[in-house]
Amino acid sequence: MQRRAALLVVDVQLDFCPGGALAVPDGDQVLRPLNRYMELFNLRSAPIFASRDWHPEQSKHFREQGGVWPPHCVQGTLGADFHPGLRLPEGTIVISKGMAAWDNGYSALQGVTENGTPFAMLLRRMELDRLYVGGLATDYCVKESVLDALREGFGVTVLTDAIRGVEVQPGDSERALQAMLTAGASQATFASVRSSLQAEGETRPPA
Numbered sequence: 001m002q003r004r005a006a007l008l009v010v011d012v013q014l015d016f017c018p019g020g021a022l023a024v025p026d027g028d029q030v031l032r033p034l035n036r037y038m039e040l041f042n043l044r045s046a047p048i049f050a051s052r053d054w055h056p057e058q059s060k061h062f063r064e065q066g067g068v069w070p071p072h073c074v075q076g077t078l079g080a081d082f083h084p085g086l087r088l089p090e091g092t093i094v095i096s097k098g099m100a101a102w103d104n105g106y107s108a109l110q111g112v113t114e115n116g117t118p119f120a121m122l123l124r125r126m127e128l129d130r131l132y133v134g135g136l137a138t139d140y141c142v143k144e145s146v147l148d149a150l151r152e153g154f155g156v157t158v159l160t161d162a163i164r165g166v167e168v169q170p171g172d173s174e175r176a177l178q179a180m181l182t183a184g185a186s187q188a189t190f191a192s193v194r195s196s197l198q199a200e201g202e203t204r205p206p207a
Contacts, residue, residue: 008108014081027136052080
């Protein structure tokens, strides 16, 4: 893990988990690994970001307005809340996306903070150079966030034990992962990320 790395948790909201309006199969299975990653990054005082879909009631993203999805993650509704099992540490920065009626909001890199700062701009201000990314869904918002981050010049590691896909077509998640890797992302699981952190801690010079 590079010195200026951060964790991005993508869209772990109730509407994307079992019982939600647009449930990702086994979407709640990302909770345990993501909580472990957040604990690990928090112990390292590394920044943690959590993106969320934050759609208006009227959105071209939804079927009723010509989109492909049922209404989900509408601003201020229960379904738009982060899953209560997601243990976001104090200081987690929330990134909202898809807030305009015309915006699909797939990529967290197109989102903004509570005060309106574009996410990509914030990453540069914080002098971050790598994102570790997990969450929902592999074949949509995770993929688009990763591809956008790569286009913006950031290194990206996909946390393959902390993602799940919608699978509109069988194999969509695997194809999405391959697209991310082909574009330049790397992949890792908790054990390898923890090992790299430990190695960095051993080689980092004293402050």
